[in-house]
Amino acid sequence: DAGVTQSPTHLIKTRGQQVTLRCSPKSGHDTVSWYQQALGQGPQFIFQYYEEEERQRGNFPDRFSGHQFPNYSSELNVNALLLGDSALYLCASSDRFGYGYTFGSGTRLTVV
Amino acid sequence: AQSVTQPDIHITVSEGASLELRCNYSYGATPYLFWYVQSPGQGLQLLLKYFSGDTLVQGIKGFEAEFKRSQSSFNLRKPSVHWSDAAEYFCAVASNRDDKIIFGKGTRLHILP
Numbered sequence: 001d002a003g004v005t006q007s008p009t010h011l012i013k014t015r016g017q018q019v020t021l022r023c024s025p026k027s028g029h030d031t032v033s034w035y036q037q038a039l040g041q042g043p044q045f046i047f048q049y050y051e052e053e054e055r056q057r058g059n060f061p062d063r064f065s066g067h068q069f070p071n072y073s074s075e076l077n078v079n080a081l082l083l084g085d086s087a088l089y090l091c092a093s094s095d096r097f098g099y100g101y102t103f104g105s106g107t108r109l110t111v112v
Numbered sequence: 113a114q115s116v117t118q119p120d121i122h123i124t125v126s127e128g129a130s131l132e133l134r135c136n137y138s139y140g141a142t143p144y145l146f147w148y149v150q151s152p153g154q155g156l157q158l159l160l161k162y163f164s165g166d167t168l169v170q171g172i173k174g175f176e177a178e179f180k181r182s183q184s185s186f187n188l189r190k191p192s193v194h195w196s197d198a199a200e201y202f203c204a205v206a207s208n209r210d211d212k213i214i215f216g217k218g219t220r221l222h223i224l225p
Binding site for chain 2: 004031033035040041042043044045048050055056058090092100101102103104105106108
């Protein structure tokens with residue numbers, strides 16, 4: 001049973017560019033959440049998608065946007081990249097019947 | 113607002129010794145509580161969770177945690193650590209099953225041979 005799959009695993013972008021990160025949830029899961037984990041910090045909630053709609057949002061600027069597709073996979077888009085956006089971006093999926101997020105291994109984004 | 117405090121940034125224990133990682137949370141109602149472990153360069157793995165019921169929760173890899181409402185704590189314990197337990201440990205809280213998870217800043221566990 002495949003868990004949460006994220007791509008790419010590593011990415012280097014230049015300040016001002018745009019980036020798209022992808023996530024495929026665990027089989028049977030319909031809710032996807034995105035987290036940003038800066039070096040030496042705990043993960044911080046960006047937003048959550050359910051039924052292709054953004055259901056909750058953390059304290060992140062509008063430069064961070066997302067999308068969920070009918071097959072429950074999701075994308076995280078970040079525009080106008082800043083050096084401070086360098087972090088590990090984690091995707092987590094869950095289902096409506098129990099509580100327990102499954103996390104992917106993350107995408108390491110480096111902005112130079 | 114919910115918050116989680118992990119007062120110890122680093123903890124070092126000898127292999128075979130017992131372990132306790134501290135966690136305090138701030139939340140007005142009964143929280144959903146979690147402990148996750150993260151190995152270098154990896155994602156997060158759920159060790160255990162508390163929703164309700166028995167306040168002593170058993171998890172994977174021999175870990176357990178105890179919910180103490182009066183102390184707003186959810187400390188993680190293991191009777192005998194192994195070198196493979198060296199990792200970063202995160203305590204986390206949520207308000208309900210569908211809510212976002214709020215993480216602490218983590219405790220880095222080092223194991224001495």
